[in-house]
Amino acid sequence: MTFTIPIDNGDSVKTAEADSQRTLYPYVTGTSIVAIKYKDGVLMASDMGGSYGSTLRYKNIERMKAIGKHSLLGASGEISDFQEILRYLDELVLNDNMWDDGNSLGPKEVHNYLTRVMYNRRNKFNPLWNTLVLGGVKNGESYLGMVSMIGVSFEDNHVATGFGNHLARPILRDEWRADLSFEDGVKLLEKCMRVLLYRDRSAINKLQIAKITEEGVTVSQPYSLKTFWEFKAFNNPTAGAEGSW
Amino acid sequence: MDPNFKLFDTCDLDTQGLIAALNATTDAFYVSGAGLGLRIETAGCGGLTRKEPPERETTAGKRKASDEEEEEEEERLNKKMFRNQYDTDVTTWSPTGRLFQVEYAMEAVKQGSAAIGLRSRSHVVLACVNKAQSELSSHQKKIFKVDDHIGVAIAGLTADGRVLSRYMRSEAINHSFTYESPLPVGRLVVHLADKAQVCTQRSWKRPYGVGLLVGGLDESGAHLYYNCPSGNYFEYQAFAIGSRSQAAKTYLERRFESFADSSREDLIKDAILAVRETLQGETLKSSLCTVSVLGVGEPFHFLDQETIQNVIDTFEKVADEEEGEGEAEPAAPAEEGGDGTGDQDVAPMET
Numbered sequence: 001m002t003f004t005i006p007i008d009n010g011d012s013v014k015t016a017e018a019d020s021q022r023t024l025y026p027y028v029t030g031t032s033i034v035a036i037k038y039k040d041g042v043l044m045a046s047d048m049g050g051s052y053g054s055t056l057r058y059k060n061i062e063r064m065k066a067i068g069k070h071s072l073l074g075a076s077g078e079i080s081d082f083q084e085i086l087r088y089l090d091e092l093v094l095n096d097n098m099w100d101d102g103n104s105l106g107p108k109e110v111h112n113y114l115t116r117v118m119y120n121r122r123n124k125f126n127p128l129w130n131t132l133v134l135g136g137v138k139n140g141e142s143y144l145g146m147v148s149m150i151g152v153s154f155e156d157n158h159v160a161t162g163f164g165n166h167l168a169r170p171i172l173r174d175e176w177r178a179d180l181s182f183e184d185g186v187k188l189l190e191k192c193m194r195v196l197l198y199r200d201r202s203a204i205n206k207l208q209i210a211k212i213t214e215e216g217v218t219v220s221q222p223y224s225l226k227t228f229w230e231f232k233a234f235n236n237p238t239a240g241a242e243g244s245w
Numbered sequence: 246m247d248p249n250f251k252l253f254d255t256c257d258l259d260t261q262g263l264i265a266a267l268n269a270t271t272d273a274f275y276v277s278g279a280g281l282g283l284r285i286e287t288a289g290c291g292g293l294t295r296k297e298p299p300e301r302e303t304t305a306g307k308r309k310a311s312d313e314e315e316e317e318e319e320e321r322l323n324k325k326m327f328r329n330q331y332d333t334d335v336t337t338w339s340p341t342g343r344l345f346q347v348e349y350a351m352e353a354v355k356q357g358s359a360a361i362g363l364r365s366r367s368h369v370v371l372a373c374v375n376k377a378q379s380e381l382s383s384h385q386k387k388i389f390k391v392d393d394h395i396g397v398a399i400a401g402l403t404a405d406g407r408v409l410s411r412y413m414r415s416e417a418i419n420h421s422f423t424y425e426s427p428l429p430v431g432r433l434v435v436h437l438a439d440k441a442q443v444c445t446q447r448s449w450k451r452p453y454g455v456g457l458l459v460g461g462l463d464e465s466g467a468h469l470y471y472n473c474p475s476g477n478y479f480e481y482q483a484f485a486i487g488s489r490s491q492a493a494k495t496y497l498e499r500r501f502e503s504f505a506d507s508s509r510e511d512l513i514k515d516a517i518l519a520v521r522e523t524l525q526g527e528t529l530k531s532s533l534c535t536v537s538v539l540g541v542g543e544p545f546h547f548l549d550q551e552t553i554q555n556v557i558d559t560f561e562k563v564a565d566e567e568e569g570e571g572e573a574e575p576a577a578p579a580e581e582g583g584d585g586t587g588d589q590d591v592a593p594m595e596t
Contacts, residue, residue: 101431103464109424118425 107136119151296471369460430461
């Protein structure tokens, strides 16, 4: 099926062949990211899975990366687009460092830069198929924001992407406080990640938690959550409904 | 003595100085290719003096008429610089490694009326003298807001200054839009300096004829920079540019060490006092000067006439009481009777 979409990238109207040059759907995707502000900065959690459609194909993908001195970026969605974004940010941070003048990019600046990039790509009908979470601390102030693939951007005390919005944020709305300690923050994130592990089919039980404070970024080693499957309702699941279904 | 030497007498130059310098001199060059000629560059008192052989029947003949004009003007310019055959193009070096067009552009800055800048750790004050072309006209705007946290004062060709201010505003707003954060002033001046440098290395361009005092904030506090037509920029605690700026600079040199910790009010007072120095005798009135302030927590804005006059009153009154003069002076605001030698041939577009 060919059809033309008038895309003005400075050239004439493009045909369907050119469509293959635009992102139409994602291929290898990461699932939710959950992040919260806490007492000393920001905590972010993600699993290490890269799904290829319904197959849980890649099990060692780091979806959270440090940006410059003050920021941490987490991404869900198309992994190759996330890597492209990391390349853009690498260049941005490099140029910022080359100035060598005592000024440095803070999380707010990086977040806004990403918002501009994502929105501009969306306007060209060629989005970067990611939802990004940007957290950081600069001059004692914590920052946590999100940008979607269509350029919707906002800041909040706790954010999540994808399924996390539906499963994790209700928990956070009830249980988040401004002065969470590191241990309490991690416990809260693990609670959210456990729910996601049970209910999100693209989640795997191998997660990382990253922390960013004034001192810098640390990303934990991968670990897994304990799960419990011995609920009575799981015993004898077909009781009361014999048959193939 | 070299027989060529007597050619210089016809130019009414400082021959005595030349002879004295020659006796002590180091370098002497002979111009080749253009026929007879003697070029001498020596380090004289206070600067390089350069002489060129006067009109000759050579390929340079077409420059005759303008040469005479230039010579008069340059004579006036403290006899420091003279028309020579390396100064037509900005892309021509002189044998001593100078770009004369760039240096002439810096002269244009000296023609403008004075602009002064000072800074403390947290504030920057920019002040300038309001010079009007005639009594009938209003004065030209010399201080521009670039952003809430950056302001610029210019001296020289106002038109060039306006264009560069627009460029600065554009850079500042683009940065603000992309990063939602104010552009650090140190990075802005580098962009500006690079822009100015381009004009010193293209044969179809000319250097900007305006000096800019850029005051602004960045993460490390308040800064004041001076951007030159040459593409250089320097950071200053306090500086003055334009005509009779030397008087202001002398005043600032005496006091600059205390500026870092000055209060905002003291900084403003020092700025206005520095402006007074450049007026050299003319009574200081708030209508004669424009003052602007910016600082940490204080966006760029101009001080109104009343505020300026109040500051003036605090020190003028003391002076008046001592000298027994009244404050009401006959109104001769724009008539620059007190003009020094530097301003008579100033081109109409400059301020």
